[in-house]
Amino acid sequence: MKDSFEAKPYTGKTAFEQWAEYERIPIIRNFIVPDLTSIEVKPWDRLGASGSWLVLGAPEDQLSMAAYVCEIAPGKSAKPQKHLFEELIFVLSGSGATTVWNEGEKPLSFEWRRGSLFSPPLNAWHQHFNGSGAEPVRYVALTNAPAVFNMFHSYDFIMNNPYRFRERFDHEPEYFSGKGEAHPGDVWESNFIPDIVDLPFYEFSTKGPGMKHVEIELSSNTLSGHISESPVGVYKKAHRHGPGAYIITLKGRGYSLMWPEGQNWERFDWGPWSMMSPPNRWFHQHFNLGREPIRQLALKGWGQKFPIGGWEQMFKSTEAGGDMIEFEDEDPAIREMYQEELKREGIELKNPPVTYRKKRVAQT
Numbered sequence: 001m002k003d004s005f006e007a008k009p010y011t012g013k014t015a016f017e018q019w020a021e022y023e024r025i026p027i028i029r030n031f032i033v034p035d036l037t038s039i040e041v042k043p044w045d046r047l048g049a050s051g052s053w054l055v056l057g058a059p060e061d062q063l064s065m066a067a068y069v070c071e072i073a074p075g076k077s078a079k080p081q082k083h084l085f086e087e088l089i090f091v092l093s094g095s096g097a098t099t100v101w102n103e104g105e106k107p108l109s110f111e112w113r114r115g116s117l118f119s120p121p122l123n124a125w126h127q128h129f130n131g132s133g134a135e136p137v138r139y140v141a142l143t144n145a146p147a148v149f150n151m152f153h154s155y156d157f158i159m160n161n162p163y164r165f166r167e168r169f170d171h172e173p174e175y176f177s178g179k180g181e182a183h184p185g186d187v188w189e190s191n192f193i194p195d196i197v198d199l200p201f202y203e204f205s206t207k208g209p210g211m212k213h214v215e216i217e218l219s220s221n222t223l224s225g226h227i228s229e230s231p232v233g234v235y236k237k238a239h240r241h242g243p244g245a246y247i248i249t250l251k252g253r254g255y256s257l258m259w260p261e262g263q264n265w266e267r268f269d270w271g272p273w274s275m276m277s278p279p280n281r282w283f284h285q286h287f288n289l290g291r292e293p294i295r296q297l298a299l300k301g302w303g304q305k306f307p308i309g310g311w312e313q314m315f316k317s318t319e320a321g322g323d324m325i326e327f328e329d330e331d332p333a334i335r336e337m338y339q340e341e342l343k344r345e346g347i348e349l350k351n352p353p354v355t356y357r358k359k360r361v362a363q364t
């Protein structure tokens with residue numbers, strides 16, 4: 001594949017932004033988008049489909065991760081791709097198939113549908129097919145394309161590189177069979193999850209009463225995912241980490257508070273098919289306001305198989321030098337606000353009573 005795109009030295013746009021502009025793809029920048037299923041998409045010649053980039057988080061965040069929405073028209077296939085950035089693909093609507101191969105090999109093929117999660121192995125050829133002649137396919141993908149483009153700023157190196165990562169994918173016939181393995185750390189490792197609703201959850205009360213989750217590792221990536229569920233009338237502990245966790249609400253509604261240390265919070269309300277990303281090192285805390293458990297899928301720039309550091313801190317209390325605020329240490333205004341909101345909904349608070357270790361100044 002030849003392309004005439006060439007990144008120029010910075011004059012207000014990074015190499016990734018220049019590439020997106022060259023491909024005439026819209027970039028949506030925000031903390032949150034309300035509905036992935038209705039985002040406007042524009043023709044995307046390289047993919048032979050339509051799409052839009054989503055760069056979520058605070059405007060000042062370093063641009064390292066980005067998501068995109070892609071739509072493949074009924075009866076059509078996207079163009080074959082290979083690239084030196086990872087991508088996790090979650091199918092929002094429709095059904096179809098993907099073929100994956102390395103140069104000179106017979107393609108492996110697997111079928112997916114709404115709710116499927118998979119990742120084309122790094123730098124392997126892949127092509128997506130819409131399996132329906134009547135309905136479009138829409139998927140959302142998280143990628144580290146900005147980090148890779150901003151690091152190498154060479155289209156040819158990233159998109160036309162013969163290197164084969166055999167340790168990640170060596171044409172194993174069962175690679176996309178949907179088989180997987182459970183590992184310590186509440187991890188399910190697989191290369192294809194036909195429907196994420198079928199994954200078993202693990203208890204995760206570290207984050208709050210009745211919480212459940214499962215961590216997901218795919219295709220030996222650096223990127224990973226997790227699904228979490230929290231019950232009615234319950235809120236989670238706040239925590240913080242680096243940029244690049246993109247959270248899709250699959251079920252339920254509520255709001256999140258996010259704030260940089262020592263500053264006021266911002267509130268973001270969300271419902272099904274919204275996507276948000278907590279900014280770099282901002283504390284964030286999620287609150288269920290609905291009458292059903294919340295289920296959220298996070299696609300994120302780090303995992304447990306090949307961690308990039310710091311993730312153990314996320315579940316260690318701030319009092320012990322970590323990045324998670326225990327209920328006893330949080331601003332009492334946070335619980336008061338949630339109780340008010342629940343009262344309006346006629347829902348009872350289910351978090352157990354708390355005794356604050358010290359009174360803090362309300363951050364309203």
Ligand SMILES: [Fe+2]
Nearest residue numbers: 239241245278
């Ligand atoms: Fe988080």
